[in-house]
Amino acid sequence: MAQNITVIGTGYVGLVSAVGLADFGNMVTGVDIDAHKVERLSRGEEIIYEHGLRDYLHRNLASGRLKFSTDIRGSVAASDIVFIAVGTPESDDGSADLRYIARAIEDIAAALTEFTVVVTKSTVPVGTNRWIGDEIRKHAPDADFSVVSNPEFLREGKAVQDFFHPDRLVIGFEEGTEQGDRARELMEDVYRALYLIETPIVWCSLETAELIKYASNAFLATKITFINQMANLAEACGADIHAVAKTMGMDGRISPKFLHPGPGYGGSCFPKDTKAVVSTGNRFGVQMSLIEEVIRANERQKELTADKLKRMLGDPAGKTVAVLGLAFKAETDDVRDSPAITVVGMLRTWGATVRAHDPEAIENFSTLFTDGVSYHENEFEALKGADALVILTEWNAYRNLDLEKARSLMRGTVILDSRNALDPDEARTLGFTYKGVGR
Numbered sequence: 121m122a123q124n125i126t127v128i129g130t131g132y133v134g135l136v137s138a139v140g141l142a143d144f145g146n147m148v149t150g151v152d153i154d155a156h157k158v159e160r161l162s163r164g165e166e167i168i169y170e171h172g173l174r175d176y177l178h179r180n181l182a183s184g185r186l187k188f189s190t191d192i193r194g195s196v197a198a199s200d201i202v203f204i205a206v207g208t209p210e211s212d213d214g215s216a217d218l219r220y221i222a223r224a225i226e227d228i229a230a231a232l233t234e235f236t237v238v239v240t241k242s243t244v245p246v247g248t249n250r251w252i253g254d255e256i257r258k259h260a261p262d263a264d265f266s267v268v269s270n271p272e273f274l275r276e277g278k279a280v281q282d283f284f285h286p287d288r289l290v291i292g293f294e295e296g297t298e299q300g301d302r303a304r305e306l307m308e309d310v311y312r313a314l315y316l317i318e319t320p321i322v323w324c325s326l327e328t329a330e331l332i333k334y335a336s337n338a339f340l341a342t343k344i345t346f347i348n349q350m351a352n353l354a355e356a357c358g359a360d361i362h363a364v365a366k367t368m369g370m371d372g373r374i375s376p377k378f379l380h381p382g383p384g385y386g387g388s389c390f391p392k393d394t395k396a397v398v399s400t401g402n403r404f405g406v407q408m409s410l411i412e413e414v415i416r417a418n419e420r421q422k423e424l425t426a427d428k429l430k431r432m433l434g435d436p437a438g439k440t441v442a443v444l445g446l447a448f449k450a451e452t453d454d455v456r457d458s459p460a461i462t463v464v465g466m467l468r469t470w471g472a473t474v475r476a477h478d479p480e481a482i483e484n485f486s487t488l489f490t491d492g493v494s495y496h497e498n499e500f501e502a503l504k505g506a507d508a509l510v511i512l513t514e515w516n517a518y519r520n521l522d523l524e525k526a527r528s529l530m531r532g533t534v535i536l537d538s539r540n541a542l543d544p545d546e547a548r549t550l551g552f553t554y555k556g557v558g559r
């Protein structure tokens with residue numbers, strides 16, 4: 121049966137979820153405190169870059185199953201299920217900042233009428249869903265509701281595909297209560313389309329669901345950091361990290377995914393979620409020393425990238441560096457905690473001028489750096505007159521970079537390829553001083 125759903129927050133997770141849940145046949149309202157976003161979305165403008173999103177957005181707006189609004193309370197009052205998908209950024213002390221969640225809960229509590237399932241999609245520390253239940257009861261003692269933890273695992277850049285074909289769904293609910301059972305039934309209904317394609321659904325407690333999300337992200341961040349350190353070692357001792365990683369990945373216990381060396385992980389999730397795991401550990405008196413070291417090693421990896429370029433280039437003061445790739449990874453416009461922020465920042469501190477290009481992320485990145493950084497509409501414009509080229513994001517367009525043309529446009533011959541996107545032999549044959557990572 122189609123459900124009436126409100127999704128609070130129309131960012132990467134909320135927007136993709138709203139569009140996807142509407143496509144499953146539900147009646148969905150995406151609500152946000154940002155009136156400008158709501159206005160643009162209502163007109164069918166995609167406010168983020170995600171492959172495939174536009175078609176789904178238009179189709180579901182046209183069908184009348186999807187709409188956007190700033191009237192959070194009105195929408196919640198008319199819903200059977202409310203998904204919370206607001207941001208949970210990092211606080212100064214590393215813990216997750218729950219202020220947006222708190223504000224959403226206030227609105228929910230003020231608007232609950234009939235039995236409603238309150239689902240947290242945002243990534244929140246262990247214990248938060250119980251706290252959400254307590255807070256709602258505090259504001260609205262008579263409210264009839266149940267809390268569900270449904271953490272999201274979609275990857276930016278592949279968010280639409282991941283929403284419709286997730287590896288698994290994790291649904292934590294209030295086991296052993298009548299309301300919990302009703303919530304489970306409604307959640308089964310909402311995700312029927314995924315159940316029908318045999319998506320594994322893990323039903324568990326609220327705390328287990330919350331920890332599954334953090335454990336998964338902390339593990340992936342650890343895997344990336346592991347291969348980055350191995351790449352540094354491979355480079356120092358003359359081994360080839362690609363052969364090492366590929367062969368490691370042939371071992372079924374290891375898997376080849378997330379074994380690509382680079383300038384360090386970034387984005388809106390791994391950096392803040394690893395810190396939040398450490399903070400949760402402190403709260404429960406458990407030292408998360410492995411994750412603490414992952415966080416430190418990842419920061420070092422970003423700085424090492426800039427240091428390596430400095431060694432290749434000599435004193436960067438007065439030099440011009442072409443930076444290709446500003447997003448934290450390919451296929452997204454997200455620059456949150458991107459390695460490019462560290463590298464461009466260090467280059468500017470050392471007195472270099474930066475000519476930057478990214479296929480999607482210039483708008484977001486240009487709010488962070490203006491002085492001494494120019495932004496260009498294509499990679500060749502960025503390369504003009506550069507003493508060095510550094511590749512920071514693995515966009516496909518950079519893998520196929522016309523190196524002969526690059527050679528003719530650049531003043532210098534230094535290439536630092538922090539994603540191993542280029543062919544080292546071709547670069548060297550053309551007279552470039554080329555370095556990749558771990559090979």
Ligand SMILES: NC(=O)c1ccc[n+]([C@@H]2O[C@H](COP(=O)([O-])OP(=O)(O)OC[C@H]3O[C@@H](n4cnc5c(N)ncnc54)[C@H](O)[C@@H]3O)[C@@H](O)[C@H]2O)c1
Nearest residue numbers: 129130131132133152153206207208220223224242243272
């Ligand atoms: N981005 C990802 O790849 C990803 C993946 C999995 C999980 N997550 C988690 O999902 C959550 C959301 O992440 P995101 O990247 O979509 O965030 P985002 O910053 O892109 O979007 C959050 C949206 O919520 C809105 N908002 C904030 N407070 C609100 C309120 N009280 N009422 C209504 N709207 C409100 C903001 O205006 C914004 O549009 C976070 O907890 C994040 O950790 C993100």
